[in-house]
Amino acid sequence: MSDETKxxxxxxxxxxxxxxxxxxxxxxxxxxxxIPREKLTKKAITADHPTWCPGCGDxxxxxxxxxxxxxxxxxxxxxxxxAGIGCSSRFPYFVNGHGAHFIHGRAVPLASGISLARPDLxxxxxxxxxxxxxxGGNHLNHGARKNVNLVYFIMDNFVYGLTKKQTSPTxxxxxxxxTDPTGAIDQPVNPMKQLVSAGATFIAxxxxxxxxxxxxxxxxxxxxxxxxxxxxxxxxVEFYPDVFDPADPRKGGSFELIQEKKWDNTxxxxxxxxxxxxxxxxxxxxxxxxxxxGVFYQSDRPTKxxxxxxxxxxxxxxxxxxSDLELLQKTFDRMK
Amino acid sequence: xxxxxxxxxxxxQQSAAANVQVPDRADLRPxxxxxxxxxxxxxxxxxxxxxxxxxxxxxxxxxxxxMTYMTIPATISGGPSIFQVRIGSGEVLSAxxxxxxxxxxxQHSYHxxxxxxxxxxxxxxxxxxxxxxxxxxxxxxxxxxxxxxTVEALGGTAKDKGKNxxxxxxxxxxxxxxxxxxxALMKExxxxxxxxxxxxxxxxxxxxxxxxxxxxxxxxxxFEKIDKPGGRAQITxxxxxxxxxxxxxxxxxxxxxxxxxxxxxxxxxLRRELPKYGGIFVQAEDELASVSIAIGxxxxxxxxxxxxxxxxxSLKTEAIGWASMAEIPLIICNVxxxxxxxxxxxxxxxxxLHQAIFGSHGxxxxxxxxxxxxxxxxxxxIEAARIARKYSTPVFILSDTSLATRIEAFDEPDLAKIMVxxxxxxxxxxxxxxxxxxxxxxxxxxxxxxxDGKYPLMSGLEHDEMGHPTGSPKMHMAMTAKRRNKxxxxxxxxxxxxxxxxxxxxxxxxxxxxxxxxxxxxVKRAREHGEKIGALHLRHIHPxxxxxxxxxxxxxxxxxxEMNDAGVYGYGQLAxxxxxxxxxxxxxxxxxxxxxxxxxxxxxxxxxKGKTYARNIPRDGAAVEHHGTAPxxxxxxxxxxxxxxx
Numbered sequence: 017m018s019d020e021t022k023x024x025x026x027x028x029x030x031x032x033x034x035x036x037x038x039x040x041x042x043x044x045x046x047x048x049x050x051i052p053r054e055k056l057t058k059k060a061i062t063a064d065h066p067t068w069c070p071g072c073g074d075x076x077x078x079x080x081x082x083x084x085x086x087x088x089x090x091x092x093x094x095x096x097x098x099a100g101i102g103c104s105s106r107f108p109y110f111v112n113g114h115g116a117h118f119i120h121g122r123a124v125p126l127a128s129g130i131s132l133a134r135p136d137l138x139x140x141x142x143x144x145x146x147x148x149x150x151x152g153g154n155h156l157n158h159g160a161r162k163n164v165n166l167v168y169f170i171m172d173n174f175v176y177g178l179t180k181k182q183t184s185p186t187x188x189x190x191x192x193x194x195t196d197p198t199g200a201i202d203q204p205v206n207p208m209k210q211l212v213s214a215g216a217t218f219i220a221x222x223x224x225x226x227x228x229x230x231x232x233x234x235x236x237x238x239x240x241x242x243x244x245x246x247x248x249x250x251x252x253v254e255f256y257p258d259v260f261d262p263a264d265p266r267k268g269g270s271f272e273l274i275q276e277k278k279w280d281n282t283x284x285x286x287x288x289x290x291x292x293x294x295x296x297x298x299x300x301x302x303x304x305x306x307x308x309x310g311v312f313y314q315s316d317r318p319t320k321x322x323x324x325x326x327x328x329x330x331x332x333x334x335x336x337x338x339s340d341l342e343l344l345q346k347t348f349d350r351m352k
Numbered sequence: 353x354x355x356x357x358x359x360x361x362x363x364x365q366q367s368a369a370a371n372v373q374v375p376d377r378a379d380l381r382p383x384x385x386x387x388x389x390x391x392x393x394x395x396x397x398x399x400x401x402x403x404x405x406x407x408x409x410x411x412x413x414x415x416x417x418x419m420t421y422m423t424i425p426a427t428i429s430g431g432p433s434i435f436q437v438r439i440g441s442g443e444v445l446s447a448x449x450x451x452x453x454x455x456x457x458x459q460h461s462y463h464x465x466x467x468x469x470x471x472x473x474x475x476x477x478x479x480x481x482x483x484x485x486x487x488x489x490x491x492x493x494x495x496x497x498x499x500x501x502t503v504e505a506l507g508g509t510a511k512d513k514g515k516n517x518x519x520x521x522x523x524x525x526x527x528x529x530x531x532x533x534x535x536a537l538m539k540e541x542x543x544x545x546x547x548x549x550x551x552x553x554x555x556x557x558x559x560x561x562x563x564x565x566x567x568x569x570x571x572x573x574x575f576e577k578i579d580k581p582g583g584r585a586q587i588t589x590x591x592x593x594x595x596x597x598x599x600x601x602x603x604x605x606x607x608x609x610x611x612x613x614x615x616x617x618x619x620x621x622l623r624r625e626l627p628k629y630g631g632i633f634v635q636a637e638d639e640l641a642s643v644s645i646a647i648g649x650x651x652x653x654x655x656x657x658x659x660x661x662x663x664x665x666s667l668k669t670e671a672i673g674w675a676s677m678a679e680i681p682l683i684i685c686n687v688x689x690x691x692x693x694x695x696x697x698x699x700x701x702x703x704x705l706h707q708a709i710f711g712s713h714g715x716x717x718x719x720x721x722x723x724x725x726x727x728x729x730x731x732x733x734i735e736a737a738r739i740a741r742k743y744s745t746p747v748f749i750l751s752d753t754s755l756a757t758r759i760e761a762f763d764e765p766d767l768a769k770i771m772v773x774x775x776x777x778x779x780x781x782x783x784x785x786x787x788x789x790x791x792x793x794x795x796x797x798x799x800x801x802x803x804d805g806k807y808p809l810m811s812g813l814e815h816d817e818m819g820h821p822t823g824s825p826k827m828h829m830a831m832t833a834k835r836r837n838k839x840x841x842x843x844x845x846x847x848x849x850x851x852x853x854x855x856x857x858x859x860x861x862x863x864x865x866x867x868x869x870x871x872x873x874x875v876k877r878a879r880e881h882g883e884k885i886g887a888l889h890l891r892h893i894h895p896x897x898x899x900x901x902x903x904x905x906x907x908x909x910x911x912x913x914e915m916n917d918a919g920v921y922g923y924g925q926l927a928x929x930x931x932x933x934x935x936x937x938x939x940x941x942x943x944x945x946x947x948x949x950x951x952x953x954x955x956x957x958x959x960x961k962g963k964t965y966a967r968n969i970p971r972d973g974a975a976v977e978h979h980g981t982a983p984x985x986x987x988x989x990x991x992x993x994x995x996x997x998x
Contacts, residue, residue, distance in 0.1 A: 051780060051803065060805055064820060093801040108809055109820060114798035116651060116810040118644070119674050125641035129648020129656070132632050133606045137652070137798050158637035324632045331627040341771050343628050344600055348764055351587040352413060
């Protein structure tokens with residue numbers, strides 16, 4: 017998903033990144049020396065031990081993420097992990113890499129700013145259902161609509177865990193919490209429906225107990241250019257245990273996968289899901305809990321990153337690729 | 353419609369002058385002047401802003417100093433509106449208390465603004481629409497059927513559209529303005545459009561210019577030619593443009609915002625201009641997103657800007673607190689308007705100072721700067737960027753409605769010396785601590801390799817030197833001190849401002865932001881009357897520069913002049929801070945909240961109670977002095993000046 021081109025096309029960041037500053041060593045000008053790179057390992061990207069409760073579904077997400085990074089052997093300095101607030105939003109502290117732990121609900125715009133200003137980076141965003149669908153709900157819609165290039169992993173546990181059991185935007189009706197002692201009465205958000213209608217261009221659903229499937233979803237989201245969202249059912253063992261039982265094969269539940277079309281002209285293929293079909297995705301999203309898992313929707317609509325880049329290129333060409341100084345001077349000449 | 357050859361005129365003041373009988377005085381020798389205030393009063397759809405802007409641009413091109421002042425109704429279209437231009441051959445500090453020359457398009461324009469015409473001043477009115485009280489012998493009356501003549505000149509299809517340009521022609525004639533330069537400006541302005549628009553404009557202008565206005569006036573005028581030392585060309589723009597171009601010069605290439613009056617035009621310029629420089633300005637879904645996007649851009653290594661007016665800044669404060677905690681450089685512009693809440697969206701106030709300094713949860717130090725003039729809007733942006741980068745901190749730039757909408761001419765900046773190369777520093781580091789306790793944080797953006805393999809995390813949780821969360825009380829104390837101490841370091845780094853006027857004496861006026869002009873004009877006028885008075889203007893408000901404590905003892909009185917409320921304890925927002933900081937009981941406060949810029953006379957009357965250094969002309973519509981808030985002291989805004997605020 018990373019784009020090697022810098023916004024103003026001035027200099028190749030990767031070679032700059034590989035330069036070591038001799039100034040650090042003694043004030044002489046910086047020289048560009050290729051510093052050897054070792055293969056990215058799980059050890060290199062592991063940071064603090066997670067503060068999550070034992071048995072929390074989020075551990076599996078972290079493990080899958082490490083594995084994908086290792087498999088893809090990304091440049092360590094180009095991995096950026098970001099989050100807002102919540103249990104799952106502690107994620108960046110557990111990844112050794114550039115990152116930021118931001119404020120509640122605003123991680124999508126934070127990540128959008130990074131993705132737009134630095135398309136050479138791999139922007140990974142983590143959060144929970146409260147952060148994504150409640151306090152940050154508006155940003156989710158607009159990030160999706162604008163199709164900013166990033167991967168957003170939402171660990172959905174149907175409850176507010178960090179604040180110790182309040183109703184969340186995805187809590188089912190009847191769920192008894194500290195803020196709904198007689199059971200939740202508000203209609204929960206349907207994440208897949210919301211994302212389809214908001215215009216996200218990669219929408220998938222997975223489950224914390226299905227590590228292999230989760231890794232596949234992360235990789236596909238990573239390979240997609242655009243606003244890629246994965247909703248992962250991730251159990252809160254402390255405040256909403258056993259909520260996903262029916263979906264857990266290990267607990268006797270079902271884990272029904274979306275059968276995607278293979279475009280092989282067979283009669284079976286007729287019944288399979290077309291991931292580019294919004295209405296079909298919407299229908300899948302209507303299935304009763306636990307629903308289905310896999311890719312609901314994917315589209316190659318141009319990203320905001322690409323559209324802004326195109327505008328920059330056309331505008332720069334019109335100015336004859338003038339320097340910053342020439343451009344501003346020209347503007348001032350018109351104001352005389 | 354009045355007959356053009358039989359103009360409705362009563363030149364009362366000059367009736368005794370012998371040359372009144374001369375039938376055609378078009379060949380009058382113009383009188384040299386060095387300062388004139390021209391107020392155009394009409395409705396906003398008449399294009400008086402356009403005509404006024406031409407005058408301002410022309411003055412700039414002719415190396416004249418110029419300052420404008422305008423009011424715009426908050427209604428979507430229409431409503432009474434004024435544009436005032438002050439052109440001077442010397443230094444123009446304020447837009448002028450009183451007009452020398454008032455152009456009234458309608459009866460309401462006459463009625464509402466005649467009070468602002470100085471005694472002996474000229475009222476030029478559209479005799480098709482206005483019937484002035486000719487018995488009031490204080491003014492010179494010149495009635496011209498502006499509407500009729502414009503329709504006649506343009507052939508009727510355009511109706512009365514173009515009377516602004518007709519009036520521009522009249523003014524050009526009266527003030528001996530450079531006709532060729534004006535026509536060139538009009539061609540530039542309308543050139544991109546349909547050619548017929550340029551032609552219509554020039555026809556209207558020529559008709560106005562050709563009108564035998566010399567028959568109606570006893571004098572024509574001409575600005576003294578001046579030779580500017582330094583010889584840099586003048587450029588003319590408003591404060592929001594200056595702010596936006598200042599950001600460009602400062603190397604700001606990314607930003608995000610949400611539309612709100614009067615900030616919007618800054619983001620419009622940036623959205624249009626940044627792609628030329630390889631940058632992006634994002635129009636976000638809301639204020640919270642816009643500040644968060646800008647923080648993301650800054651985090652990524654490109655110092656970014658966000659901005660708004662007061663209500664929008666309120667929404668951004670949580671994220672600004674994060675930038676302070678995580679020590680991320682960021683520029684936040686607040687183009688202030690009257691508040692609180694939706695308040696007076698198109699009026700001026702300086703009531704967001706405390707919000708800028710303190711507006712957050714927790715102790716979250718940030719830097720606050722305020723632009724003094726339109727020109728300063730340009731330079732303050734460069735200073736803000738310098739500080740944000742060097743101290744890795746959020747920096748507020750305070751501007752306001754009056755700076756945002758006012759056009760000034762100023763010396764063209766020497767861009768070759770000023771322009772900053774903004775690229776992110778992605779040099780690999782052997783090791784990096786994002787929050788060293790013994791140094792000022794230097795932000796290292798993602799993409800920079802850290803060779804010892806320990807990558808930094810920017811955190812809103814209280815953190816240790818590596819950015820990892822800690823609940824240690826000792827660490828919180830140390831980190832709180834670290835974040836505050838860099839502002840103390842900054843205070844050592846900024847010069848003590850110079851005093852204008854007397855460097856010691858009886859009275860020191862202290863100001864910040866757009867009151868610069870009227871305060872300095874007030875000092876000038878009071879000194880002419882023998883007062884020992886000086887002015888101190890603060891651009892760096894938080895932290896305050898060192899050395900102010902040495903200035904206070906040099907004056908008997910210190911009066912802080914600002915456009916906000918005296919508050920519960922009787923002091924304006926800056927006065928409150930200065931009193932708290934210096935425990936200086938000499939510090940007094942002059943404040944006002946009528947939503948209008950300070951008039952020089954108003955400042956003098958408030959500072960020297962009982963004495964006035966301005967000619968005291970009884971009039972309707974004089975500005976209100978807010979000495980108390982008892983009902984009898986509070987006048988409706990419309991009594992002060994019609995604003996058309998919806």
